[in-house]
Amino acid sequence: MIRVDNLTKTFAAPGGGEVHALAGVSLWIDRGEFVAVVGRSGSGKSTLLFAMGGLATPTAGHVQLGETRVYDLDREARAALRRTEVGFVFQTFNLVPYLTCLENVALPALLAGSSRGEATDAAARVLERLGMSARSRHRPAQLSVGERQRVGIGRALVNGPRVLLADEPTGNLDPATADQVVDLLRELNGEGQTIVMVTHDLRLAARAGRIVRLRSGALDTDPPERVTA
Ligand SMILES: Nc1ncnc2c1ncn2[C@@H]1O[C@H](COP(=O)(O)OP(=O)(O)OP(=O)(O)O)[C@@H](O)[C@H]1O
Numbered sequence: 001m002i003r004v005d006n007l008t009k010t011f012a013a014p015g016g017g018e019v020h021a022l023a024g025v026s027l028w029i030d031r032g033e034f035v036a037v038v039g040r041s042g043s044g045k046s047t048l049l050f051a052m053g054g055l056a057t058p059t060a061g062h063v064q065l066g067e068t069r070v071y072d073l074d075r076e077a078r079a080a081l082r083r084t085e086v087g088f089v090f091q092t093f094n095l096v097p098y099l100t101c102l103e104n105v106a107l108p109a110l111l112a113g114s115s116r117g118e119a120t121d122a123a124a125r126v127l128e129r130l131g132m133s134a135r136s137r138h139r140p141a142q143l144s145v146g147e148r149q150r151v152g153i154g155r156a157l158v159n160g161p162r163v164l165l166a167d168e169p170t171g172n173l174d175p176a177t178a179d180q181v182v183d184l185l186r187e188l189n190g191e192g193q194t195i196v197m198v199t200h201d202l203r204l205a206a207r208a209g210r211i212v213r214l215r216s217g218a219l220d221t222d223p224p225e226r227v228t229a
Pocket residue numbers: 011012013014019020021039040041042043044045046047048
């Protein structure tokens with residue numbers, strides 16, 4: 001369903017030289033998978049996730065989402081694809097502070113062309129699914145951090161994306177709340193949602209269906225390093 005072929009992303013380093021954030025990554029993700037991407041800081045996890053979601057044009061290689069080669073599309077078509085086929089979840093939630101939960105979740109539906117009524121209905125359904133209906137009229141500052149991330153996930157889901165791409169979605173949460181967010185992701189995955197989650201936390205990664213490890217911008221196929229408690 002997502003096919004990453006020999007993906008390379010090279011940045012010009014400030015002051016000269018190059019950074020090979022991705023150095024030829026090939027990866028297939030099937031519909032309905034829950035994949036965790038792990039690796040050290042700087043190993044290319046975010047770059048891979050953003051490239052998969054159409055947010056970072058690769059230096060070489062391809063990303064295919066369903067039947068579509070994402071970077072063969074022009075900017076506008078790619079933006080449209082991002083709005084409807086991909087849902088991003090961020091470590092820092094990135095909610096709009098002056099909008100309510102309902103409005104935050106409705107926003108991507110509005111941007112994708114839904115009427116106000118349709119967007120509001122869709123957002124209400126998603127908040128219901130996430131157990132957040134009672135918080136619909138709260139603004140982000142009036143929520144716990146775990147609730148904020150639920151809203152972040154709701155916003156990512158509202159347009160029914162093919163894939164949820166989450167970059168350290170639990171990075172700002174305490175361990176118990178992080179577990180609850182991963183519980184939720186597992187439930188959504190159980191309902192058929194394809195998910196790719198970047199995380200530093202090997203314990204949480206182990207709760208995904210598959211772990212992909214990056215090392216210096218390449219897939220690391222060596223046996224996992226031993227984790228000592
Ligand atoms: N815009 C940029 N310009 C130059 N170098 C960049 C840029 N973005 C990322 N890099 C470099 O590319 C490499 C991979 O970055 P990336 O953000 O993908 O790592 P990461 O695995 O997500 O790390 P972290 O766990 O710290 O979030 C890093 O060495 C980073 O410094």
